[in-house]
Amino acid sequence: MAAQNFLLRSCLLWNGGGKLILNNRFNHIIVPQQPFLGLKTDSQSTVVIPKKPKKPLTGYFKFIVEKRPILLKENPTVPNTEAIKILAAQWRELAPSEKTKYEQEALQLRQQYDQELLDYNAHLTPEQEEKIKEIESDAKEEKKKRKLKKEMKEMGKPLKPLTSFGLFAQPHLIGQRNIIEVITDLKKKWAEMPEVEKEQYHVQYLKHKDAYDKELKKWEQKMINMGKSHLVRAKTLNVKESSKKKNPQ
Known part of the structure; x- marks a missing residue:
């Protein structure tokens, strides 16, 4: 709506x-x-930006992503915000051994991501690096504008x-x-x-x-x-x- x-x-x-x-x-x-300012392609110039490795989820968010569909299936009328609160409480009460399992999986994925990111940055050309800086700068500016518009509306x-x-x-x-x-x-x-x-x-x-x-x-x-x-x-x-x-x- x-x-x-x-x-x-x-x-x-x-x-x-x-x-x-x-x-x-x-x-x-x-x-x-x-x-469209993304890191995959750039239709405004001849500089082609390769797809950047995706940052992995933390152990906590891996738990949320795994358990949320189950919770909503068992409780279809629960609002999404309330579901997150319930899952956050479940995470806090989770046995240390279970928490460690999620955190270890997240750590392994993070180490893999760090290596992929190093390889990604190492293979960028100077033109690609400059274009990525420009794209990220534009994205920050857009985020700043959205935040400002939201505050104006609230005021x-x-x-x-x-x-x-x-x-x-x-x-x-x-x-x-x-x-x-x-x-x-x-x-x-x-x-x-x-x-x-x-x-x-x-x-x-x-x-x-x-x-x-x-x-x-x-x-x-x-x-x-x-x-x-x-x-x-x-x-x-x-x-x-x-x-x-x-x-x-």
């Missing part, structure tokens, strides 16, 4: 231009498409208003299962719609945008007062800093 809601809102925030593209990570539409950042196209499309999308097919058809209708008919949606958008800008300004000031300036847009901070210099107290 969350993924479907995200997909719907992504469509409604689309500005009516460019291409609608399906993102395979969340199965939703985004504009424009971002290149109640106002949602962007629907675009003119979003206002037009909204009533046609609610309750639809095949969002991709419907949005593609709506995109075509929007492109063919006379500007005079689009005007009503533009007017609504500008009204909502004005209200959003005011709410966002209040929210950003609140974040600054709370010491959370990292959640505030750089241009807002620059304006305030410039104002301080012009009007020193």
Whole structure:
């Protein structure tokens, strides 16, 4: 349901231009498409990145993976979070000899992994090493952005208003299962719609945008007062800093 809601809102925030593209990570539409950054292949250049050895599970997680299907089969109504708590308690109460068995298996796999990783790194070319650094740096940056967006949501950042196209499309999308097919058809209708008919949606958008800008300004000031300036847009901070210099107290 969350993924479907995200997909719907992504469509409604689309500005009516460019291409609608399906993102395979969340199965939703985004504009424009971002290149997939993985360690297996690189379609953006001639550098081929070999598959990296997979880090093995610890003894604890090997126990969880082994026992979880059994627990859920015997207790199908138990939520996943509760199942993990139950298994964690079982691990703590596990006989030392049983724990040692899992930990020894994990240790052997870890030693094998360490050797495979050494071999993997030893056979990388300088170009591959540079590309892997670039990919890992991009991945860290994306993780940082996701963390920031999550914090913004938790702090109640106002949602962007629907675009003119979003206002037009909204009533046609609610309750639809095949969002991709419907949005593609709506995109075509929007492109063919006379500007005079689009005007009503533009007017609504500008009204909502004005209200959003005011709410966002209040929210950003609140974040600054709370010491959370990292959640505030750089241009807002620059304006305030410039104002301080012009009007020193």
